Amino acid sequence: xxxxxxxxxxxxxxxxxxxxxxxxxxxxxxxxxxxxxxxxxxxxxxxxxxxxxxxxxxxxxxxxxxxxxxxxxxxxxxxxxxxxxxxxxxxxxxxxxxxxxxxxxxxxxxxxxxxxxxxxxxxxxxxxxxxxxxxxxxxxxxxxxxxxxxxxxxxxxxxxxxxxxxxxxxxxxxxxxxxxxxxxxxxxxxxxxxxxxxxxxxxxxxxxxxxxxx
Amino acid sequence: xxxxxxxxxxxxxxxxxxxxxxxxxxxxxxxxxxxxxxxxxxxxxxxxxxxxxxxxxxxxxxxxxxxxxxxxxxxxxxxxxxxxxxxxxxxxxxxxxxxxxxxxxxxxxxxxxxxxxxxxxxxxxxxxxxxxxxxxxxxxxxxxxxxxxxxxxxxxxxxxxxxxxxxxxxxxxxxxxxxxxxxxxxxxxxxxxxxxxxxxxxxxxxxxxxxxxx
DNA sequence: TAGATTGTTAATCGATTAACAATC
DNA sequence: TAGATTGTTAATCGATTAACAATC
Numbered sequence: 001x002x003x004x005x006x007x008x009x010x011x012x013x014x015x016x017x018x019x020x021x022x023x024x025x026x027x028x029x030x031x032x033x034x035x036x037x038x039x040x041x042x043x044x045x046x047x048x049x050x051x052x053x054x055x056x057x058x059x060x061x062x063x064x065x066x067x068x069x070x071x072x073x074x075x076x077x078x079x080x081x082x083x084x085x086x087x088x089x090x091x092x093x094x095x096x097x098x099x100x101x102x103x104x105x106x107x108x109x110x111x112x113x114x115x116x117x118x119x120x121x122x123x124x125x126x127x128x129x130x131x132x133x134x135x136x137x138x139x140x141x142x143x144x145x146x147x148x149x150x151x152x153x154x155x156x157x158x159x160x161x162x163x164x165x166x167x168x169x170x171x172x173x174x175x176x177x178x179x180x181x182x183x184x185x186x187x188x189x190x191x192x193x194x195x196x197x198x199x200x201x202x203x204x205x206x207x208x209x210x211x212x213x214x
Numbered sequence: 215x216x217x218x219x220x221x222x223x224x225x226x227x228x229x230x231x232x233x234x235x236x237x238x239x240x241x242x243x244x245x246x247x248x249x250x251x252x253x254x255x256x257x258x259x260x261x262x263x264x265x266x267x268x269x270x271x272x273x274x275x276x277x278x279x280x281x282x283x284x285x286x287x288x289x290x291x292x293x294x295x296x297x298x299x300x301x302x303x304x305x306x307x308x309x310x311x312x313x314x315x316x317x318x319x320x321x322x323x324x325x326x327x328x329x330x331x332x333x334x335x336x337x338x339x340x341x342x343x344x345x346x347x348x349x350x351x352x353x354x355x356x357x358x359x360x361x362x363x364x365x366x367x368x369x370x371x372x373x374x375x376x377x378x379x380x381x382x383x384x385x386x387x388x389x390x391x392x393x394x395x396x397x398x399x400x401x402x403x404x405x406x407x408x409x410x411x412x413x414x415x416x417x418x419x420x421x422x423x424x425x426x427x428x
Numbered sequence: 429t430a431g432a433t434t435g436t437t438a439a440t441c442g443a444t445t446a447a448c449a450a451t452c
Numbered sequence: 453t454a455g456a457t458t459g460t461t462a463a464t465c466g467a468t469t470a471a472c473a474a475t476c
Contacts (some may be wrong), residue, residue, distance in 0.1 A: 005420075007423065010413060010416050010423075011409070011413055013412070014406070014408065014409035014412040014413065015406075015409065017412070018391065018409075076416070077412045077413075077415050077416050078416055078419040079412065079415060081415075081419070083415070083418070091314070092309070092310040092311075092313040092314040093310050093314050095306070095310065096306040096307050096309065096310030097407075099306040100305070100306040100307050101407065101408075101411070106411075108411070146418065147414065147418075170418055171417065173410070173411065173414050177232065179229075179427075182424075184424045186424070187414065187417035187418055187424060188414075188424075189410055189413050189414035189417065191405070191407065191410055192229075193311075193315065193405065194315075195225070195228035195232075196387070196405055197315070197322070197387065198228040198231070198291045198293065199224060199225055199227075199228065199291075199403050200361065200385055200387050200402075200403035201291050201292040201293060201295075201297070202224050202227070202290070202291050202292055203224075203385065203401035203402075203403065204292060204297070204360065204361075205292040205295070206219075209224075209401055210396075210398045210399070210401055210402075213393075
């Protein structure tokens with residue numbers, strides 16, 4: 001990595017990716033930053049600046065080749081690779097994610113799910129049996145797990161952290177309502193649903209929070 | 215509303231709220247911006263600037279009263295009010311949220327859930343029967359619904375939009391993978407899980423995205 | 429060629445951080 | 453009172469937007 005790219009830019013990439021996917025679906029082959037900016041409700045300048053962090057994907061007088069740009073962003077986001085993924089916490093959210101996210105189709109190999117609750121252990125989700133969390137260290141030793149999805153109560157999440165660190169997990173998708181303390185080589189992406197609902201609550205009570213793109 | 219407060223500030227409030235809740239649990243009565251900043255890994259300056267958007271909650275030489283500040287933020291976020299909430303989409307994510315979010319306890323009255331799928335219709339989630347989505351317009355006429363949680367595929371989400379607009383819903387918590395076009399008086403909070411997973415994927419492949427607080 | 433649109437530099441805007449007088 | 457820490461102004465930093473020469 002040469003120049004560090006701001007997280008604000010990174011977080012816009014999936015949105016570009018989504019819009020480009022829609023364009024492909026609609027058979028559109030090329031698009032200018034201006035046209036895309038109107039669709040997405042951002043400035044054309046921002047689109048060009050964002051993309052030029054990663055390369056020169058357009059052509060003067062022409063614009064961008066949709067399919068080509070789509071693939072570039074796919075690669076930038078690392079979606080051309082595959083990852084081994086486990087879910088820790090087999091309750092509502094854990095199960096829902098396993099069923100809903102289409103992990104396999106997206107290159108995220110869902111290979112394990114763990115819980116403490118005896119009622120859940122032994123159940124099968126998407127063909128994967130819920131194991132007792134006691135088996136996690138052993139599992140991590142035997143498998144090369146890239147991503148751990150944490151869908152358990154915050155106390156349990158904190159307690160489990162050393163095990164996943166020890167086990168060589170590289171990234172954490174954290175749904176538990178706590179900021180995890182992790183070594184600097186493990187990356188985290190937080191999904192704090194409660195925070196999001198509170199933000200909605202704020203917006204409901206204060207005018208003028210309509211057009212924001214987050 | 216006099217001065218518009220930036221969304222960046224708003225989105226930090228739930229995090230302050232969470233840390234203050236933890237302090238209360240631990241019996242801590244007062245805290246300085248400096249101490250809180252160290253716990254939260256932000257600058258003391260930012261904390262004071264953020265809070266002073268809403269009022270002067272601290273005291274020179276003393277710091278902030280934890281419980282008082284907690285209550286202030288609660289009110290700022292509108293968590294002292296109650297909201298009527300329905301879920302549209304009774305599949306995995308919809309059910310998981312109903313079961314997991316403790317809506318009732320937080321002042322969000324979960325009063326309805328709807329789906330198109332005959333297999334789901336008639337099931338009961340948290341004491342609420344899943345209704346056929348055809349019954350939604352009628353339901354909205356009879357009930358004062360503040361929030362609609364959208365947990366359905368993007369095409370269905372787009373299709374349903376006019377109905378919830380017509381029905382007087384004030385805010386949308388949108389889990390579907392699409393940017394909804396809504397009139398300017400309806401607020402939206404998006405939770406794009408797929409985007410989040412892509413961001414994690416990016417971070418996994420690029421060093422230096424560790425300490426970011428999102 | 430003429431028109432369109434990029435990539436990129438410069439200007440602006442906003443958000444974060446630093447500094448410090450006010451004061452508990 | 454002396455020390456601590458706020459609220460707030462000023463300085464800095466970074467991100468967004470505007471402008472335009474390059475060029476397809």
